Structure formats: C-alpha cells, structure tokens
Amino acid sequence: MSEAIQIKTVVQYLEQIAPPVYQESYDNAGLIVGDGNAAVTGVLVCLDSTEAVIEEAKTLGCNLVIAHHPIVFKGLKRLTGRNYVERTIIAAIKNDIAIYASHTNLDNVYQQGVNAQIAAKLGLENTRILAPKAVLKKLVAYATPEQVDALRQQLLQLGAGQVLDTPFSFSTLGVATTAGNSAASIKLEVHFPIASSGAIQGHLAAKGIAYEVIPVEVNHPGIGSGMIGELPKAQNELNFLKKVKSTMQAGCVKHTRLLDKPIKTVAVCGGAGGFLLPSAIAQGADVFITSDYKYHEFFDADGRIVIADIGHYESEQYTIELLQGIVSEKFSTFAAYCTKVNTNPVQYL
Template sequence: MKIRDVLNYLEQIAPPEYQESYDNAGLITGDANTEVSGVICCLDSTEAVVDEAIAKGCNLILAHHPIIFKGLRSLTGNNYVERTIIKAIRENIAIYAIHTNLDNVYQHGVNQRFAETLGLLDTQILAPKQNLQRLTARIKSDEAEKLRAALEVRRLDHLHLEWSMQGDWTSIAIHFNYSAAQHSAIVDVLEDVTGRTVPLSSWNVRESDPLVGAGMIGVLPKALSEKQFLEIVRDRMKTGCIRHTNLLNKKIHKVALCGGAGGFLLSHAIRAGADAFITADYKYHEFFDADGRILLADIGHFESEQYTIDLLQELISRKFSNFAAYCTQVRTNPVQYLV
C-alpha cells in the first residue's frame, strides 16, 4: 500500500479543489509512491510529532494544518517550520495537510464532528459553497495517459475525473470547484498535451452545493439556558476558558458553529436565526459585531478542532488494515491558560 493510495482515498472525501484560495492543503513533503509503514494523525506538524512518527515507525503524518502556509525563502532551521520540514525530509517522512477542504465538506468534515460532539440535530452547512462547476472536454484515446501525467506534474491530479471511451476518443468529464486560475491551468494542460485548442463540450454551473461550504448549523435536542449551554460546550470541548459576549437572557436552541477561525460567518449565523455561534480566534473589537443579536462564544482554535484528530484516525483505520494509524499523543496547542 503506497502513500498515494491513502491520499487518493482522503481526496475522495475532501477534494483539494474545495480548499480556500489562501490554503496550502496537499502533500507538503515526501514521495507519494513510497510504501506506507504507518500514519500519525494530528492538528499540527511539529518537531515533536515527527519524533513521535519516528518512534512509532510511521512514515506519513496526516495533519489538519499545513506546516508550510506561506512561502519559504530558506531551509536553514531558523524556526520551527524549517526545523520540522528538515527533520521530516531527513527521516523520509511524508507530511500531508487536509485543511479547509476538510472544513468545507459536510460528510466526515471538521464541522460535522464538532456538531456531533455538541449533540446538534438536523445539521446543515451554514454557508454553502458557490459556483461549483462541471467541465467536459474530449481528447484522443492515446492522449489520455499523457494527460494524467501532465495533471500530476502540475498538481491538478486531485481533480475528480471520469473517463469513458467512445470510439477513437476518450470523453473526459472533470468535476471541480475552481478559481479562474485553476480553469486556465487545466486548459493549458489540455493544449500542451494535445497540441491544439480543445473544445469544451459543456459548461454547467450550479449556484451552490448544500453539502459543500463553511460552518454548520443545527438544533439542540432541547432548548437550554445560556449558562447551561456554555457549560455543555466547556465540558464537551474540554476547555476551561470560554470568551463570550454578554448573556441575552434567552434560551439557546439553534446553534451555528465553525471549527477554527470562523468570524467571517457571524452574519450567516445571524441571518440563519441562530441563538448562538461557537467558533475561535475572535479579536476584541469583533465581539461588538454580535450587537445583542446572538450569543457569540470563542472556545479556542485548538479546542474547536481537536476532535479532527480522532476523525482522521477513524477514517484511515476503517479503510486500511495493513498498517496502523495513530492519534498523536503530542498536545500541539501553543496556547496555555492560567485558570
């Protein structure tokens, strides 16, 4: 079983084209054609996690957050990112990040696990993704393998492709959520492989997909007081500290949430009629935006996504039985609390 087989499986669940434009999800270090010896699942790739992988005989680190988020100008070991990358490369350990693409899927996504932990029912995506597209092109059958190879070289091989033979031609249906840059890149690959302008035989646009998007909203089994609700959040999300807006003296029934930094979804939560919005990484002045319309609670970035580690380990263990998948025992949260 190769690393590529694991990544292909994960990318069926959370296609990389669902990641946000600023993200860097995907294979960050390592050779996808290497045999898998074991997997460590974590939120953050750190030197300690690499050491843990070495100790457990694992050569794949499956992380939620990309260790390289912004461009690197050097690899000299001057900071934790560079040291982690150097150690992983030296020890032949692959690092793969499954980030906002996992945030943006309903089934087996970060926010679905968050909602399940809080006991929410009737859940749905809070802000469905817009402008999902289907592109169909036709090329000659002997060009198909060249196209596969070219897409891989340009890191576009994650696109969901459907191949169907029709005489001397192969019809290629490409389903993807794309930016203008991705579209141009795909057209360029088609033209490079075929040496001609390839006509696009269809171009169908869906305005939104209810199973792809940011955040989640659902209802509690029964309405709770604000204090009761916050206590449940505190206990189930294992945090001793919750920053929140003033209590509004009303019952909490409909709850919106977003693992990680979800402040951009506050207006969506209010429009959806949520009584409370649970997320992380709120700044002081942003709390004013709740403006007495909703209970806003910041439970911490790590805390809001911690169960993603278990989610990833479960997904891998259920699918693959010929190697072990572990939840990291390293607590990578850089934020500590004095309570």
C-alpha cells in the same frame, strides 16, 4: 502477504473525501513533504506538524504524518533550521517521514468534515452547511436515444446529479444535424461539483460524446463553511456554554453578553470563523461557536446572538480522531495513531 500500501494511495483516498479543489485560495493542503511512492509503515495523525510530532512518528515507526494544518503556508526560500517550520521539515526529511495536510478542504465538506465532527460532539440534529459555496457546474451532453440511459447512470456514478436528496437530471429530445444529415438526439443536462470535473470530462471524451460545461452560480448544499443545527431540547444559555466548555475541553470560553433566552439553534465553525457571523445571524442561530475572535469583532453580535470563542485548537481537536478513524477504517495493513502531543501553543492560568 498483503501488498504494501503507498503513501499516494492514502492521499488519493483522503482526497476523495475532501477534494483539494474545495480548499480556500490561501491554503496549502496536500502532500507537503515526502515521496508519494513510498510504502506506508504507519500513520500518525495530528492537528499541527511539529518537531515533537515528527519525533513521535519516528518512535512509533510511522512514515506518514497526517495533519490538519499545513506546516507550510507560504513558499520557503531556505531550510536552515532557523524556526520551527524549517526544523520540522528538516527532521521529516532526515527520517523519511512524509507530511500531508487536509485543511480547509476538510473544513468545507459536509460528510466526514471538521464541522460535522463538532456538531456531533455537541449533539446537534438536522445539521446543514452554514454557508454553502458555489462549487457547481452544469454539464450539457448530447447523446443518441440508445446511449442516454447508460450515460446518465455513468455520470451519476461519477458524482453528477447528486445535488438534491435524490439524483436529478433533465433530458430534452431534439434533432442533431450535421452535413445535411439529421438524427434524433437527446440533450442531457445535469449539475456536478467541480471536484468531479476531471473524471466526468475524461469519461465523455473517451466515449466520444459531445458536451459543454457551463459555470453556474448555484450553491452546493454539501460544500461550504461552518454548520448549523438544533439541539434536541432548548437549553439555558449558561448551562449550554458550560457544556460546550466541558465537551470541547476548553481552558476558557470568551463570549458576548447572554441574552436571557434559551439556546436551540447552534452555529459552529472550527478554527477562525468570524466571517460566518452574518450567516449565523441570518439563519436564526442563538449561539455561534468558533474561535479567534478579536475584541472589536465581539461587538458585531449587537444583541442578536451569543458569540462563544472556545479557542482554535479546542475547536478543531476532534479532527484528529476524525482523520484517524477515516484512515483506520479503510486501511488494515498498517497502524494509524492519534498523536499524544498537545500542540496547542496557547496556555491558560
């Protein structure tokens, strides 16, 4: 008989893919409701946790709801059922259903992230992060010549040095002097993402190796907001927008005036991505696909790019199948379902 998988095990796996440290400061990703030690009976994946989703989870026998959007962004002072957030949480607690959210941390990863999913749906090639983040630190470790090769490999396995296309580190031979005694020493330098800080520093401490960590203003090409890539062949503007509407199942596409030139380079950002417009323009995007644009913000295109607002839910809807696929491919002792509840609060005539 297979050993039961605990909720915290699923959470830990998801956070290897999208570490919480990569979420934005305003966010509340993580386990929001529930006991991490409980055994998983089933998983239901959704974009938004609502009362209907909790009821669906109950019907399916799922005790873990994995959502993209956190049901709680700010602290709750009471649980009286006065709004949908409180009612959803009360329903989850009554039915022993945990709620976990993977939000901007999932937005900000290149591999298996929200924007990679959008780019794949639109058929983009040569994709890269639109606005990389400075989430790197520099490690300087001091080892003996006999230790350094093994140490380098151990650090690479823990996530250090994986910034370029191939693993990279730098070594300098020197002399270490303590209490009048001198011995050959090698200074090993390597960059690592902040998500690996705990594992790397814990390993060095356990090995008794002297080290220092230095903050650096270096962007990580695999961590950041939005994505940009190219279409295999340039397309007519209107035809491309019609394809986007169909592919993303958008009720409508709000866009700036067309510029009468072909679309080749495409920038995307699931959810509210207006803050990335300068990056999209600077990198030569012909069109920027995102959501939640306000009236005056459309003027910022200024004839340099086409802005296409396809709707918040529509831009992120494929995150549901992304997360369901991640869970089902890793765990085989319980079922993982995509919700059948359309939680989009926006309707179109």
